Amino acid sequence: xxxxxxxxxxxxxxxxxxxxxxxxxxxxxxxxxxxxxxxxxxxxxxxxxxxxxxxxxxxxxxxxxxxxxxxxxxxxxxxxxxxxxxxxxxxxxxxxxxxxxxxxxxxxxxxxxxxxxxxxxxxxxxxxxxxxxxxxxxxxxxxxxxxxxxxxxxxxxxxxxxxxxxxxxxxxxxxxxxxxxxxxxxxxxxxxxxxxxxxxxxxxxxxxxxxxxxxxxxxxxxxxxxxxxxxxxxxxxxxxxxxxxxxxxxxxxxxxx
Amino acid sequence: xxxxxxxxxxxxxxxxxxxxxxxxxxxxxxxxxxxxxxxxxxxxxxxxxxxxxxxxxxxxxxxxxxxxxxxxxxxxxxxxxxxxxxxxxxxxxxxxxxxxxxxxxxxxxxxxxxxxxxxxxxxxxxxxxxxxxxxxxxxxxxxxxxxxxxxxxxxxxxxxxxxxxxxxxxxxxxxxxxxxxxxxxxxxxxxxxxxxxxxxxxxxxxxxxxxxxxxxxxxxxxxxxxxxxxxxxxxxxxxxxxxxxxxxxxxxxxxxxxxxxxxxxxxxxxxxxxxxxxxxxxxxxxxxxxxxxxxxxxxxxxxxxxxxxxxxxxxxxxxxxxxxxxxxxxxxxxxxxxxxxxxxxxxxxxxxxxxxxxxxxxxxxxxxxxxxxxxxxxxxxxxxxxxxxxxxxxxxxxxxxxxxxxxxxxxxxxxxxxxxxxxxxxxxxxxxxxxxxxxxxxxxxxxxxxxxxxxxxxxxxxxxxxxxxxx
Numbered sequence: 001x002x003x004x005x006x007x008x009x010x011x012x013x014x015x016x017x018x019x020x021x022x023x024x025x026x027x028x029x030x031x032x033x034x035x036x037x038x039x040x041x042x043x044x045x046x047x048x049x050x051x052x053x054x055x056x057x058x059x060x061x062x063x064x065x066x067x068x069x070x071x072x073x074x075x076x077x078x079x080x081x082x083x084x085x086x087x088x089x090x091x092x093x094x095x096x097x098x099x100x101x102x103x104x105x106x107x108x109x110x111x112x113x114x115x116x117x118x119x120x121x122x123x124x125x126x127x128x129x130x131x132x133x134x135x136x137x138x139x140x141x142x143x144x145x146x147x148x149x150x151x152x153x154x155x156x157x158x159x160x161x162x163x164x165x166x167x168x169x170x171x172x173x174x175x176x177x178x179x180x181x182x183x184x185x186x187x188x189x190x191x192x193x194x195x196x197x198x199x200x201x202x203x204x205x206x207x208x209x210x211x212x213x214x215x216x217x218x219x220x221x222x223x224x225x226x227x228x229x230x231x232x233x234x235x236x237x238x239x240x241x242x243x244x245x246x247x248x249x250x251x252x253x254x255x256x257x
Numbered sequence: 258x259x260x261x262x263x264x265x266x267x268x269x270x271x272x273x274x275x276x277x278x279x280x281x282x283x284x285x286x287x288x289x290x291x292x293x294x295x296x297x298x299x300x301x302x303x304x305x306x307x308x309x310x311x312x313x314x315x316x317x318x319x320x321x322x323x324x325x326x327x328x329x330x331x332x333x334x335x336x337x338x339x340x341x342x343x344x345x346x347x348x349x350x351x352x353x354x355x356x357x358x359x360x361x362x363x364x365x366x367x368x369x370x371x372x373x374x375x376x377x378x379x380x381x382x383x384x385x386x387x388x389x390x391x392x393x394x395x396x397x398x399x400x401x402x403x404x405x406x407x408x409x410x411x412x413x414x415x416x417x418x419x420x421x422x423x424x425x426x427x428x429x430x431x432x433x434x435x436x437x438x439x440x441x442x443x444x445x446x447x448x449x450x451x452x453x454x455x456x457x458x459x460x461x462x463x464x465x466x467x468x469x470x471x472x473x474x475x476x477x478x479x480x481x482x483x484x485x486x487x488x489x490x491x492x493x494x495x496x497x498x499x500x501x502x503x504x505x506x507x508x509x510x511x512x513x514x515x516x517x518x519x520x521x522x523x524x525x526x527x528x529x530x531x532x533x534x535x536x537x538x539x540x541x542x543x544x545x546x547x548x549x550x551x552x553x554x555x556x557x558x559x560x561x562x563x564x565x566x567x568x569x570x571x572x573x574x575x576x577x578x579x580x581x582x583x584x585x586x587x588x589x590x591x592x593x594x595x596x597x598x599x600x601x602x603x604x605x606x607x608x609x610x611x612x613x614x615x616x617x618x619x620x621x622x623x624x625x626x627x628x629x630x631x632x633x634x635x636x637x638x639x640x641x642x643x644x645x646x647x648x649x650x651x652x653x654x655x656x657x658x659x660x661x662x663x664x665x666x667x668x669x670x671x672x673x674x675x676x677x678x679x680x681x682x683x684x685x686x687x688x689x690x691x692x693x694x695x696x697x698x699x700x701x702x703x704x705x706x707x708x709x710x711x712x713x714x715x716x717x718x719x720x721x722x723x724x725x726x727x728x
Contacts, residue, residue, distance in 0.1 A: 090683075
């Protein structure tokens with residue numbers, strides 16, 4: 001049997017240079033093709049987990065392991081993790097003026113192959129057009145500068161477009177639903193659904209504060225993180241329970257763990 | 258912030274023009290400057306008496322003016338100038354056929370891609386080596402239409418009336434200490450005349466090369482764009498790296514007459530031991546348009562502020578400036594626009610990048626005279642710092658004597674951020690590629706205005722794999 005897509009074991013992490021641990025022993029396994037939702041109150045460490053998976057230099061792992069397809073991820077630089085199949089859809093994507101989305105994605109694609117196998121511009125354009133049609137993105141979108149002056153909704157759509165073009169093995173969506181109105185949310189959710197149905201082995205870790213996005217994206221598993229560890233894991237029904245009861249009942253559970 | 262090593266990998270600080278040619282100059286003046294040297298230069302050029310007098314007067318002005326105390330650090334320049342060769346004649350005469358250029362000099366320009374460039378899309382090519390233009394050629398098509406593209410010396414020799422009518426009218430000897438110096442010892446540069454209504458659709462190009470150690474180059478260029486004419490002139494400059502300092506001080510005078518259109522592009526890539534103090538100015542007449550596209554990548558210190566004097570109603574001036582200040586470099590650049598007629602408009606866009614101990618300063622002047630009704634000017638300067646030690650400053654001077662003027666000024670300073678680098682890396686770009694992409698994006702608005710070969714050149718400078726040297 002092949003290794004699970006993502007295995008996180010007893011992961012502890014803190015902000016680099018500080019003492020306080022934000023992740024406090026996270027255990028999580030995502031199999032190929034599964035969608036996992038990670039929920040929790042503000043400050044519980046959800047976004048930190050996303051950044052640690054992607055290799056953000058601002059965090060330091062003090063203990064534990066992350067395996068992607070059985071291979072250790074923590075020794076890799078962020079770009080190596082990306083090339084290994086990790087994709088992080090950012091909560092707040094950085095703006096890079098003067099660099100078009102198309103140019104950026106082509107560079108990113110070519111970073112995945114050697115110089116000799118460089119994708120020619122026509123093959124790339126074809127792939128980009130195909131993905132843009134799939135996600136119903138306007139033709140002119142790819143010639144805009146990367147996130148420069150984008151609305152919140154445009155930034156999130158851009159993240160999903162990048163995910164579509166780069167075809168990762170694991171997509172970590174960090175609060176992709178935050179700050180979106182219902183129409184924008186639907187568009188982004190449809191995009192993610194389309195990509196998961198296109199690629200049956202794609203694993204998704206959907207990090208969210210609200211249950212709302214789970215109306216549009218079906219999660220196989222729902223986890224709750226509090227105080228830097230996962231305190232509850234169950235099926236999709238857990239999300240409804242959280243919607244009805246909030247997180248308070250879990251705080252008590254967390255205290256006794 | 259990104260690591261130093263990563264920034265080095267960008268290749269911004271590598272210099273691929275660092276090679277020396279073993280040549281045999283026909284004459285070299287003793288180092289340092291004196292009246293005797295000024296006379297020698299004039300004699301070698303067999304100039305008319307008025308030009309010798311012009312030079313001697315300029316020499317007097319140069320001696321009487323103090324070193325500027327603003328801008329870059331010129332405290333050791335005087336000592337440097339005592340050891341500089343002010344005149345070095347590489348060959349007996351200028352050639353019009355590339356085959357006749359001495360082999361060593363030809364090799365140099367071959368390495369630099371001249372005249373390969375000519376075979377591409379250029380209307381004409383000039384090449385200066387040390388103190389003299391060694392080669393000048395213009396395609397027949399333009400010659401037939403009356404276009405003059407020649408060395409400045411041949412301009413004086415063959416078109417004395419036209420020359421005398423405009424020479425030193427835009428930048429007088431006494432304009433500043435270095436225009437006085439150039440006026441005294443000028444040698445080489447181009448003389449360009451575009452006749453009425455003639456549109457030269459492809460660029461004229463001049464290439465400036467310094468080969469020797471402790472060399473001073475003082476090219477002088479005079480360009481007259483007649484009514485309704487249109488042209489684009491491109492210059493590039495390189496030199497080998499020496500431990501001693503070299504000196505370059507050019508004077509570029511441009512007249513764009515009624516309804517004319519002219520663009521002057523510079524990609525200055527001097528080695529990092531070069532002082533580069535240049536005066537560039539254009540007189541822009543009624544409904545004419547002048548554009549300066551000024552790229553400063555090399556030199557130890559550059560002080561250069563291309564200027565547009567908008568003297569005719571409806572004249573338009575644009576200055577697009579890009580500067581890279583690497584470790585130990587100071588780029589003090591910007592632009593000047595002077596509105597002296599109604600309905601004149603101008604735009605200054607400046608982009609600078611600094612790294613290490615590099616310093617990029619924007620220095621600009623916008624002046625609107627009383628009576629220049631409804632003048633409009635907009636200045637935008639953006640600085641990008643690549644690390645914690647680099648420095649940028651902005652010195653905008655605005656003098657408005659006209660109530661109806663509308664003036665805008667915007668300045669931004671940004672640092673390459675950790676979040677930007679991480680974002681790009683999270684998509685698979687390594688750190689150096691991520692940095693290069695941010696820098697390329699920053700200069701994109703200016704780079705896209707460059708002729709293709711120069712845009713490629715500029716981009717190559719920020720490519721990851723840079724060749725260490727040519728040849």
